[in-house]
Each structure stands twice: as C-alpha cells, then as structure tokens.
Amino acid sequence: MDFDFSAILLALAVVFGVVWGLDRLFLYKKRAARLAAAGDEYRDPVPVDWARSLFPVIFVVLLLRSFVAEPFRIPSGSMMPTLDVGDFILVNKFAYGLRLPAFNNKIVSLGEPKRGDVIVFRFPGYICQDQNGNVVRSGDITCADPHAPVASQNWIKRIIGLPGDSIEVRDSQIVINGKPVVDTEIGPFTGNPNRAEDNELLYNNATLWKEHLGSVNHLIARMPSRGPTPPIPNARVPSVVPPNCYIVMGDDRENSEDSRWWGCMPEQNLVGKAFMIWFSWKGLHTGAVDFHRIGTVIH
Structure with a gap:
C-alpha cells in the first residue's frame, strides 16, 4: 500500500484540464463557426471530447481521495x-x-x-549516515548505500x-x-x-x-x-x-x-x-x- 496513485490522478487531472481549457479558450469558437458555416453538426475532436468527459470525474475522485x-x-x-x-x-x-x-x-x-x-x-526509509557523517534516510536497510532511493510505499x-x-x-x-x-x-x-x-x-x-x-x-x-x-x-x-x-x-x-x-x-x-x-x-x-x-x- 510501488506507485503513487494520487500522483497519477493529479497528472491526469492536469493534462485533461489543460487540454479542455486551452481548447475552449483558443480553438472552440473558430471550430464551431467553421462547422456551422459548412452546415456540419458540431462535435469536439476526440482528444478534447475525452478530456471534457474525464476531467470532472478524475477531479472529483482526486478531491475525495486527497481530502476525505x-x-x-x-x-x-x-x-x-x-x-x-x-x-x-x-x-x-x-x-x-x-x-x-x-x-x-x-x-x-x-x-x-x-x-x-x-x-x-x-x-x-532507514536512518543511515553518509560518507560525511550526515544523517540521511536510505532505502538500504544495511546502510551500505546511504543514498539508495526510498521506495514510494x-x-x-x-x-x-x-x-x-x-x-x-x-x-x-x-x-x-x-x-x-x-x-x-x-x-x-x-x-x-x-x-x-x-x-x-x-x-x-x-x-x-x-x-x-x-x-x-x-x-x-x-x-x-x-x-x-x-x-x-x-x-x-x-x-x-x-x-x-x-x-x-x-x-x-x-x-x-x-x-x-x-x-x-x-x-x-x-x-x-x-x-x-x-x-x-x-x-x-x-x-x-x-x-x-x-x-x-x-x-
């Protein structure tokens, strides 16, 4: 309970939010006008449609997992x-x-x-001393490698x-x-x-x-x-x-x-x-x- 699910959720929320937000700010009006002039039914590009659909869900899950x-x-x-x-x-x-x-x-x-x-x-991580005598946290229980990365667990x-x-x-x-x-x-x-x-x-x-x-x-x-x-x-x-x-x-x-x-x-x-x-x-x-x-x- 080695990957950080909260970090993944945060990254997905940021990516989907940025894609959706930038599209609505800079591309949406021109695309809607172009499709309307051509008489075509409006639809978002697939990446934008995915971002628009998934961002609210991921954002709510992120809030619940992070704060509740x-x-x-x-x-x-x-x-x-x-x-x-x-x-x-x-x-x-x-x-x-x-x-x-x-x-x-x-x-x-x-x-x-x-x-x-x-x-x-x-x-x-484990309390160790490095080569300079400084107290550090290491992923190595033996402290043979005081700078071994600590697992994200x-x-x-x-x-x-x-x-x-x-x-x-x-x-x-x-x-x-x-x-x-x-x-x-x-x-x-x-x-x-x-x-x-x-x-x-x-x-x-x-x-x-x-x-x-x-x-x-x-x-x-x-x-x-x-x-x-x-x-x-x-x-x-x-x-x-x-x-x-x-x-x-x-x-x-x-x-x-x-x-x-x-x-x-x-x-x-x-x-x-x-x-x-x-x-x-x-x-x-x-x-x-x-x-x-x-x-x-x-x-």
Missing part, C-alpha cells in the same frame, strides 16, 4: 490481529489536516495524532510514542514516560493453518493480548519464540521521541518491521488515520469473503 477518505488494502500480517491480510480499509485523510495530493504538504492543520491511533504513512502501523515521550521497548514490553503499558493475556491464537499469515502465528505458538494504550484498548499478538526484536532506545531510535516524529509499531509485535528498525516516523509523512474495514478477502480457498470483518471500526 482513501481506500487501502492490507498486504502483510504486521498488524494482525487488528488488521488481516486482504482487509480493505478506509483512511480518514482530514483527521490530522489537509495535505496537497501527491506532494503531501500540509496546508490546513485539523488535529494531532494520538497514542494508539492506527495510521497510514509514507515509508520514510504506504505503510500502516500503530502510534506508540508521541513527540517528547520517553520510551523504552524490550521485545513486547513497553514503558512510556516511566509507566509500563498494561496488557492482559487473552489466550492462544487460533486460525486457519492453510493461510500463510495464520500459519506463521500458529507455528510460533502466538498468544493474543489486550493492550491498554492510553484510552485505546486493542489486541496484539506475541511470538517470543520467533526471536528477539531491536530494543528502544537503539542506534536509530533515541530514548526521547524527537519533535514532529512518532514511534510506530505493528500489532503483530515480533513480525513487524517498524520504528524499532528504521527510526521514528516524521509527521510530514502522515497520510491519514485508518478508521474502518469495508471489505475483507481471505483468499478463494481459505475463506473467501470474511463478512464478519466488513464494517469493523478500527481501534
């Missing part, structure tokens, strides 16, 4: 059990402010992210740490501002062993826990046997969250590449807040449509 809500599909299991592979979700694009499509620059501020929010954001995680928070993470144990995050064990994970995502959790004897993150109560999965995860603080994540940055983690705690690996998530990379599952597809031979998940509000 945008659909995304969950591609990985890093947010299980909250969000499953094949869930189609809606993201509130104005929860934290209005941003220009494609460029993602905030033009109007409408609120701030809260601890526990499930957010979609543009992947910022949308990721989804849960906000754990806010700017100014003091945070410590040891595996699934989280301490925020000196207070441990309270969680309660629910029991073993149960799922369909024929689904690769479920089988990963079953193979590693995953357990489900209810985590109380501020005012948000939500489920997480733990798989201690899968191996340790990077602690916080570490070389990429300081103990105090920097300004305009957020610590984010997946709900499948041992199976999520998140802030523990690549550092804090810059505010400028925010896309929006996930708020509802509108469709869920488990696969043709492993459950098909999961009607129970449709309409679920995301907490």
